[in-house]
Structure formats: structure tokens, C-alpha cells
Amino acid sequence: MNATLWTPTLSLFAIALACFCAAAVTMAQADELDARSSSDDQLPATLEATGFNTTAGVVEFQPQYPLWTDGADKRRWLALPRGSAIDATKPDEWQFPRGTKLWKQFSFNGKPAETRYIEHGRDGVWRFAAYVWNDAGTEATLAPKRGTAVKAPHGRHDIPSRSDCIACHGSAPVPVLGASALQLSSSLRDLVARGLVRGLPQQMLREPPQVAAATPVERAALGYLHGNCAHCHNTGPTRAPLALTLAQRAADPAASRAEVLRSTVHAPSRYRTAEGDSLSTIVVPGAAGHSVLAHRMQSRDPRIQMPPLGTAVADEQGIALIRRWIGELPSTSSKESQP
Ligand code: HEC
């Protein structure tokens, strides 16, 4: 591993954000997120030792709005302790029982690069780790706490530090980001039938939750922003203090849409990124080129890029979708427009 590949700017940003988030989460929740206190000896040294191939009852899942990571193919699995279930009474804040394990594997061209691991310990502490695969693809070992980088088709692939894990996973209402009523909308009946999810509001089984939107393009765009940005840009108690909200709630799709439109359309930009940057509005209806949102998604300058972590290559397809949505917004677009 070549440590010099690591970008210091990103690490500093992440640490600043992570400190805020970790502190806030500890205050807000009885269970803790394990950021700086997590020493390597509390984490299994190999992926195999996490129970990756040996845990009974492992379930693969696929969020409908996945996070873009430089074109990596991803697979995700979860395992609950025998006889337990996810409490989905709050559809946007699923409670995962102690002993839950989650894995997410990143591959490029069919070759595994890393597998990330989240554990909700029996002691109530959430632990985060990344395992780096060897060249032969036979074994994955614990990545250093500060993160590392590996070769990838696009150049390099950054394996986040443990504070980076917390920067994203610690700012949302619960640290599991891809398993929620909205993200797993089309699998809810199956998950409930298998006894893995309990307490889900009955009406969500009759009518699987979806993003409220005026058009299919808007639904896809708001879903994309939820999957890629809402873990930081949300209004939950543990969030980073950002006025810009890009989160959707299955429990209240119309209100979430209104909040997103209110904080984007015609909204003033509060953060100036680079000298000479003339853009001042988050979203200008009909004019993606004048919208800070599209500009910051397109950039991979570490001072400007959004998301600030976890990607080195802009998501051209995602940006095309966002541009199309902004392009189709009526220029008279009222902040109170209804779905
Ligand atoms: C840029 C933000 C970001 C960073 C940094 C990040 N994650 Fe995630 N992670 C996500 C999002 C968003 C999802 C859900 C969407 C998806 O999987 O496509 C996710 C999903 C996961 C999952 C599957 C369970 C779940 O929450 O849905 C695991 C396991 C995971 N991440 C572990 C880690 C670990 C360990 C680290 C640090 C080494 C890390 N992640 C760093 C954003 C991030």
C-alpha cells in the first residue's frame, strides 16, 4: 500500500467533521459509535474472522438508491443474531439489534478490492472496519485505522479511514445507511415474511414507500440525492450543521420533497468554495450551469467536490440526471409546489 497516495486535505476535512459527528452521536444515542477509541485489537484481523463466510442466515440486500464510488461494483449483506429482528417501527430509523453484522464488498472489473464491515456489538458499540483483499483475491486483512489506497482501473481507490466511516455513517439518524424502508422499498414484504423486519407500519406493506415527485426524472434525482448526500445533508439530531437538506423520509414523502426544494431551489449558497467562484444559488431552475449543486457534484477538487469523501471520479450519469432535473424545473418554480 502506498500511503503517499492519500490526500491530506480530505483527511483533515474528514477528521473535523467526524469529531463533530462522533460527539453529537454519543450525546444523542445510548449506543456509541466507535471512532477514535477503536483500537485494532477490538477488530478482527481478517475478514474471515468477522464471520464473513461462516455466519448463518446472511441476507444480501440492495438499496434502490446506491452510493456512487468511482464505478465500483458493490454487494451488501447483513446478518442478525438468531431469533432477533430489525425494529422498523420508525421506518426511517430502523433499530438494528445488538450483534448485527453488515458487510459491503467493492470490486473493480470483477476483482474484489475491499470489504467494509459494520458491527453493532453485544456491548452496544458500533464498530467500523475495512478489509483489503490481496492480489490473488484469497484473503482480506484489516486496513490501517488511517485508511489506505489501492490500485484501481481509474487510478487509485481510497479505502477510508475509520473517522471517514463515521463522517458518513455517524451523521444520519442511524449508522446503517442502505437498509431502510425507502431504500429497501421493493423487498419489504419479503423481509417481513422472513421475520427479519418487525413493526413496520402496515400501510407500507400495502403501498411500498416511494419518493414524492412531480415527474419520474424528479423522483430519480431526489432519490439519487438521498442515496449519495443525505447521510450528511439531513435534519436529524446527529447531523452536521448544514442548512442544505437532501434527505427523504418514507414516513413523510411530501414533506421531505418540500424541504429539499425549499433548501435548494432559489436558495442562497452559504459556502463559497474557490476564489472567483461566481455561483451563488444552490439550484437555479432551468439553469444547471448556474447551480452550485451541479457545480460541486462535477468537481473533484478536494476543496469543492461533493460528496467530500469516498470518491475521486465524478459520477457522469448521476450528474446528467441532476442536470436534467434542474433543466426541467419550471423557472417560476415555487418553493411550496405540491407533488
Ligand atoms: C462518503 C460516505 C461514506 C463513507 C466515507 C463510508 N460509507 Fe459506508 N456507506 C455509505 C452509504 C451512503 C451506504 C449505503 C448506500 C450503498 O451501500 O450504496 C453505505 C453502506 C455501507 C455498508 C452496508 C450497510 C449500510 O450501512 O447500508 C457497510 C458495511 C459500510 N458502508 C461500511 C463502511 C465502512 C466500514 C466505512 C469506512 C471504512 C465506510 N462505510 C465509509 C456511505 C459511506
Ligand code: HEC
Ligand atoms: C461527508 C458529508 C457530506 C456528504 C456525503 C455530502 N456533503 Fe455536501 N457538504 C458537506 C459539508 C460539511 C458542507 C459545508 C462545507 C462546504 O461547503 O464544503 C457541504 C456543502 C455542500 C454544498 C454547498 C452549500 C452552500 O450553502 O453553499 C452543496 C451544494 C452540497 N454540499 C451538495 C452536496 C451534494 C449534491 C452531495 C451528494 C452528491 C453532498 N453534498 C454530499 C458535507 C457533505
